[in-house]
Amino acid sequence: MFIIKCPYCGERDHSEFSYGGEAHLIRPKQPTELSDDQWAEYLFMRKNIKGLQYERWNHSHGCRRWFNAARDTSNDKIHYVYKIGEKPTK
Amino acid sequence: MKNKYSIFALIKNSLSYHENWQRAWRDPEPKSQYDAVIVGGGGHGLATAYYLAKEHNLKNIAVLEKGWIGGGNTGRNTTIIRSNYLWDASAGLYDHALKIWENLSQELNYNVMFSQRGVMNLAHNQHDVRELKRRTHANRLNGIDCEWLDVEQVKKFCPIINCSPNIRYPVMGSTLQRRAGTARHDAVAWGYARGADAMGVDIIQNCEVKEIRRKGDSVEGIETTKGFIKTQKIGVVAAGHSSLIANMAGLRLPLESKPLQALVSEPIKPIINTVVMSNAVHAYVSQSDKGELVIGAGTDSYISYTQKGTHEIIEGTLKAILELYPIFSRLRMLRQWGGVVDICPDASPLITKTSIKGLYFNCGWGTGGFKATPGSGHLFAHTIAKDEPHTLNAAFNINRFVSGDLVDEHGAAAVAH
Numbered sequence: 020m021f022i023i024k025c026p027y028c029g030e031r032d033h034s035e036f037s038y039g040g041e042a043h044l045i046r047p048k049q050p051t052e053l054s055d056d057q058w059a060e061y062l063f064m065r066k067n068i069k070g071l072q073y074e075r076w077n078h079s080h081g082c083r084r085w086f087n088a089a090r091d092t093s094n095d096k097i098h099y100v101y102k103i104g105e106k107p108t109k
Numbered sequence: 110m111k112n113k114y115s116i117f118a119l120i121k122n123s124l125s126y127h128e129n130w131q132r133a134w135r136d137p138e139p140k141s142q143y144d145a146v147i148v149g150g151g152g153h154g155l156a157t158a159y160y161l162a163k164e165h166n167l168k169n170i171a172v173l174e175k176g177w178i179g180g181g182n183t184g185r186n187t188t189i190i191r192s193n194y195l196w197d198a199s200a201g202l203y204d205h206a207l208k209i210w211e212n213l214s215q216e217l218n219y220n221v222m223f224s225q226r227g228v229m230n231l232a233h234n235q236h237d238v239r240e241l242k243r244r245t246h247a248n249r250l251n252g253i254d255c256e257w258l259d260v261e262q263v264k265k266f267c268p269i270i271n272c273s274p275n276i277r278y279p280v281m282g283s284t285l286q287r288r289a290g291t292a293r294h295d296a297v298a299w300g301y302a303r304g305a306d307a308m309g310v311d312i313i314q315n316c317e318v319k320e321i322r323r324k325g326d327s328v329e330g331i332e333t334t335k336g337f338i339k340t341q342k343i344g345v346v347a348a349g350h351s352s353l354i355a356n357m358a359g360l361r362l363p364l365e366s367k368p369l370q371a372l373v374s375e376p377i378k379p380i381i382n383t384v385v386m387s388n389a390v391h392a393y394v395s396q397s398d399k400g401e402l403v404i405g406a407g408t409d410s411y412i413s414y415t416q417k418g419t420h421e422i423i424e425g426t427l428k429a430i431l432e433l434y435p436i437f438s439r440l441r442m443l444r445q446w447g448g449v450v451d452i453c454p455d456a457s458p459l460i461t462k463t464s465i466k467g468l469y470f471n472c473g474w475g476t477g478g479f480k481a482t483p484g485s486g487h488l489f490a491h492t493i494a495k496d497e498p499h500t501l502n503a504a505f506n507i508n509r510f511v512s513g514d515l516v517d518e519h520g521a522a523a524v525a526h
Contacts, residue, residue: 038411059511063363067352069414
């Protein structure tokens with residue numbers, strides 16, 4: 020159990036949030052040009068990082084807005100949060 | 110040769126106060142070179158080494174384990190064994206394992222306490238009823254025993270289930286696989302370890318893999334905390350940490366590692382004669398031979414390597430348990446723990462070659478790998494030794510994520526996490 024600081028609402032229990040997976044995956048700009056290998060890479064392959072991960076969260080039982088978090092998956096510590104469209108600071 | 114375990118050995122050792130039992134396996138230092146190295150000393154990894162030595166005549170094998178053997182998911186699961194999967198590929202895979210389970214104690218000369226007490230899968234709504242009846246038929250077509258029980262029969266087979274029509278998610282029937290059941294999880298790891306060790310396999314604990322060394326498109330060896338080991342074949346069976354090993358070799362896998370929790374109650378007299386699973390309300394329970402109720406909870410939604418998990422998941426599971434079994438309401442829970450499970454997008458495992466010659470992966474078992482331990486090891490050993498999959502694991506290759514030929518057991522026979 021951990022606390023997540025929503026950039027719009029402040030600190031809340033994580034049970035108010037929904038996890039949205041790895042952040043900064045960019046949908047292919049020209050899907051028709053993609054090979055099967057590239058589709059597999061985009062759809063299924065994941066970094067599955069042990070350590071600092073950039074990920075998306077939705078404050079589904081609060082303001083219902085999406086944002087990003089930098090969380091260490093080895094201890095669930097959230098280092099910082101940042102808004103959609105922003106880049107991680109490190 | 111190892112001493113054979115038997116009633117006579119037991120009597121003989123009792124005369125010396127059980128102080129002279131032989132060690133079940135050695136504790137060797139790694140050699141500089143092996144014919145094959147298995148990364149991960151859980152049940153699947155030890156079984157792989159056992160069958161490599163036994164059926165493929167490879168004797169110079171090492172199993173590397175970061176911690177102690179059987180200390181990962183092998184020692185953390187709820188020990189349920191069944192093969193009532195929906196799709197043909199899964200049915201073949203899991204029933205292969207179940208058939209090995211049926212004779213495993215004899216084969217290993219080690220009591221794995223395999224108990225065919227049956228596994229029920231409850232239906233709580235019309236959709237469940239249709240899906241589970243479909244699965245019953247699919248199982249039978251694949252030669253796997255499975256029966257449909259109506260509510261009366263459910264009540265008769267497992268009397269403590271609350272079959273009242275007035276609960277939030279009433280029981281509307283159940284499947285029953287009578288050949289299914291449970292086993293003692295530690296014993297499986299220890300039995301395979303002892304069997305493999307007797308054939309000369311080196312089981313090296315407290316040895317972490319640091320780097321996979323490649324020469325062009327082939328593997329050359331492994332850099333470990335106990336030095337460099339040269340080998341042509343590496344079989345990775347690292348469960349939740351598989352992606353990390355894959356990264357060392359420059360590969361990506363379709364896995365996400367998440368915490369999965371379980372808990373046990375204080376021990377009580379025998380009360381539940383079978384294993385009851387309910388996918389819809391996410392509660393499953395059986396009783397260990399010590400008398401503890403063994404309860405499986407769900408996964409958390411996010412990637413984490415913490416082996417913990419959150420309280421709300423346990424709360425949800427226990428709510429469902431209490432509604433289905435009001436008789437448990439005053440039981441106290443003794444222990445709770447988590448494991449890190451590696452989940453594939455289609456909830457089916459990978460037993461596969463990779464684009465790197467000599468590098469093989471056995472992973473993605475997600476929330477239900479224990480049941481497959483003997484079959485998984487058997488088929489992975491075949492894949493490593495022959496450098497091609499057995500017909501039973503051909504469908505579980507990594508290229509299915511490119512071809513789209515998935516084995517989608519999510520919400521089918523896997524618990525819907």
